[in-house]
Amino acid sequence: MLKHPRIVVIGAGFGGLQAAQSLANSGADVLLIDRNNYHLFVPLLYQVATAQLAPDLVAYPIRTILRRATNLQFLQAEVQKIDFSEQIIKVGDAVVPYNFLVLATGSQTRYLGVPGAAEYAFSMRTLEEAVALRNHLFSCFEQASHEPDPVRRERLLTVAIVGGGATGVEMAGALIEMFRTLRKDYPTLDWQQVRLLLVQSGDRLLPDLPRQLGEYTCKRLRQLGVEVHLHQKVNRITPGTLHLSDGQAIATETIIWTAGLQASAPETSQDLARATKEKLFVRSTLQLLEHGNVYAIGDLACVEQKGEPLTGVAPEALQQGVAVARNIRRQLRGKAPKPFRYFNKGRLAIIGCFSGVGKIGGFAFAGFPAWLMWLAVHLVYLPGYRSRLMVLLSWLHTYLSGDRAVRLILSPRRTTVHNRQIHQTVKSLEVSP
């Protein structure tokens, strides 16, 4: 065994952070690198975008999590390049040597080659993006509440979500909840004018779940007032307009892109075998095909179980993090790593407005129990007692008082769109109530 071997973990998402934690007191020096100083609890990110939770409740400081184990260190930095032959990582002007490496850099938004999507649509993978989307939504309401031109007003009050997977669905449900609670704040707005569209290229929502749950979800969203468009792709996006494959042009200031993800990996000295969506192929032990001392997990890796690729949810990454730590410990003792076996505890998806869907084992269910279970499970998995309490209080506030707590428009600079559109605003103010 090497004296003080060095293990480097790149990425402090679910997989990387779990791998680091599972390597506590392993006899090796572990360095966890992430571009942010916090771990982002992605499943609740959509609640930041829809003003239900404050940003700090879904972001947990990594240093606090790593506090207890003395062999775990953290470095906030962007990794430039990995050199597999020298076994070093380039970070800024510095180099970090490693004996073992865990790549857990996750995924990024994939725009599927749609022109204008990257420029004009909102994605929601990072905390900054979720906050920016929230600010934008409230700016639209503010402007619309004083906008006399009905065409411009409709554009401000129309929101289109592209992608009918779990993220698109939960955004749609949460936006309906948000619109309902905001009626009291915007008495001059005609809420009949608000449109929410969900555009899905496939033939059903939630394609990772059984068909009947997807159909239930579609029915429920339509009940709530969402215009669900199936079998629809996006041709292109221009400023203020979403162009669908059937020729429709939807006028909207807010297009939320949840339709695609691809792996994000740092630059490497040698090419690695890649699957679809830029994911890295790995052995059943989660080691890279090419290098036995490098592992890849989470959204970055193409991990198959029973011949099928995993869907990319947090429990998979968490279990892989534990497995990788176990395998590296084995290698440190001179033993061979073991294959990873995913234990599927079930799958839940939240719709909103007290509805959700789920599948545990062979049992599929929907409605209020699934909604409650989704919230409970995520509350339990949230790091930190303080965050858990604050999140629970925020939810109680939302669902008992029917109110939305976090309605700030907080932006480093004034948005120029906003300034341009205050032109005839006061005409609406001259009508006495």
Added chain:
Amino acid sequence: MLKHPRIVVIGAGFGGLQAAQSLANSGADVLLIDRNNYHLFVPLLYQVATAQLAPDLVAYPIRTILRRATNLQFLQAEVQKIDFSEQIIKVGDAVVPYNFLVLATGSQTRYLGVPGAAEYAFSMRTLEEAVALRNHLFSCFEQASHEPDPVRRERLLTVAIVGGGATGVEMAGALIEMFRTLRKDYPTLDWQQVRLLLVQSGDRLLPDLPRQLGEYTCKRLRQLGVEVHLHQKVNRITPGTLHLSDGQAIATETIIWTAGLQASAPETSQDLARATKEKLFVRSTLQLLEHGNVYAIGDLACVEQKGEPLTGVAPEALQQGVAVARNIRRQLRGKAPKPFRYFNKGRLAIIGCFSGVGKIGGFAFAGFPAWLMWLAVHLVYLPGYRSRLMVLLSWLHTYLSGDRAVRLILSPRRTTVHNRQIHQTVKSLEVSP
């Protein structure tokens, strides 16, 4: 009485918001204008900057506050110009007419003509500035924890506060609290290297309070490890250096400017009589000298009581807001406005680390009771039950667990300073614990 007279209030700080609320159901249409969609609870802003409270807990959505009264409306906009002869306000391309006007636009940072202060120092008047300062402080710790050069490291770990009034004092105390709680997170940092300076031009801290309280505060801060420099002015500020009047040059990446305020007023068609710090002279009724249907309150106005100008704290603005609303209601009924009389309930200032000072009537006191009272009073005045509960829980968390909750570095773009300084970082990591 005019049929549906229009009252416009510019500024939703303590004074303006209170004036609007006190004009509920007054028979007039009231329009409250502010550049933000939230009311900022400024006394707790320093706790956002020192990672004790999340930003949304000190910012309350104006629309929610104005919900109940049907004659109160809100417009989020920047006022360009006020035309007193036409009695209109220019907002973007639109014009808002008024019969009565309340100017409550508050104050802005005043740099006292010190070269470099506006460019290189951090002010803390807005939520964006407080969040930016918080992000900057944590970036400095992150960089310092991997910085091998002791000179650069000391610059990153030195914080200088300019201004020994209540804001400078509370920042100093809160930063000491913050440093203490962060030791567990940064095991590689030598906390002996951290320096906190408080620079005051006068001969004592808290010049608005009795001398013995200022001396107590100075003694307490020095006990806590703050280097208090009295009789010191700032000559100039260059990147990374604070140049004092006695010739000292303090190397620091963080200079917090709390040394001066001046009134911020929108452009007006006619010049108005101004006192020091750009404040507007007002009659005892709070009406402008020049226009009987225009009032000025809060930090914008130079209001004197018993021959002395008011100090500029929230209770003054709140009482002026109530008084202005009462006076406008009198004018609507054809009666003359009454003079404003400020009822001084006392003054409290928080130091931190369980210490504070206060003066109620002729009775001055200091220590733990003053600290507790400051927190309790501000908790009671915070708008909204949810915020009050969350703030109380945040404080309990901080003081019972000895921890800091909100440690995010959340920035829309990577700071270039940060990237430049990761150069020899890993040398420190090669020393095994």
